[in-house]
Amino acid sequence: MLSYAAEVGKDEGFNPPDAGDFNLPPFIEGNEFATKPILLVFLSVILISIFFILASRKAALVPSKLQFAGESVYSFVRNDLGREVIGHEFMRFVPYLFTLFTFILVNNLFGIIPLIQFPTMSRISFPYVLAAFTFFIFHYVGIRKQGFLKYMKEIMFLPGIPKPAYILITPLELATYFLVRPMTLSLRLFANMFAGHLLLLVFILGGEHLLQGVIGLKLISPFAFAIGIALTFFEFMVQCLQAYIFTLLTALYIAGALADEH
Amino acid sequence: MSSNEPKRPSEDNAFWTIFGYMLSGLLIWGGIGWGLDQWLNTGFFLLSGLLLGMGSALYLVWLRFGRK
Amino acid sequence: MKDNEEGKVRNMEGTLNLVGFGLAAIGPGIATGLIFAAYINGVARQPEARSVLQPIAFLGFALAEALALFGLVLAFVL
Known part of the structure; x- marks a missing residue:
């Protein structure tokens, strides 16, 4: 639909950032897996591991600053996302929720950390995989808890409505549980990260381009940079919020699968 | 330590649930209508499918959240 | 459209449907804001009214959301 970027040469004038800017070439020639997003995923795993190992190594009754930071993240996930949402069986799911939250948060924050500045989740494969994990886990939990037939019956047949209405309602319920839930879960995260990164690119690259123009344009460029910096803080908020929402919805879906009746 | 009931009120759940229902209604019935249009070379099934969805x-939203 | 002679105007392709969707989404956005503002106001003033207000707020939200999603779908299919 929007193909303006495909024909614009990179020779002169301002090239607006587009989806092609997310296609980073591999840094080892010929090895298509050696790209920046993959490297960032490994980096995030290493960073999270180091942080939480250091934070929990010398656990003391009077916590150090590092231990306090680690424990407040953990207790946030356990209490606000686990216990409040899932209920009395929450302890089984805290490891998954905690992994999900820290992984998404760190990978999102890569979008505004200087010198890295690429949110990993703006490549759609990563949100797809995370949403697939959540999808399988909450269906597995529901089937284990209630048995396959009873679980499907509970999804498909809402009690207390006239029989002909099931023709309308049942496809909606099935589509919601098996199609829309994983789709919206992954697309929400992806679209937020993609759009945020694009927004930052527009203002920073635009400001840089204005700086090379005539004197009048040079005077405008500080405003573009200022908006870019303000949007960076806005992005920080969005990135934390998206990590939270992804984890919260995972917890809500698990809670819904565990609940005996609606 | 552990409570028996989830304590959080159902607002944040309901918000996303409603959104999902609306979206899947449009996708499923609108998709069926679109398919019928392609198959029979007509033009009105898509719109009626969207309205039906x-x-x-x-x-469904009324059933889930409206009746008490 | 290709560049014109001076190369000043960059080519802009795309569909006006999406602009239309952007305009159409303003109304439901404002509506959702008003609905939840009124709901929060009501619950804050009278917390025991929550069970009465909640279905009304959600149904109102669903109706407003319906219009926004109609705009989204029609922007793609028309």
């Missing part, structure tokens, strides 16, 4: 999604 939206109507049934609203009915």
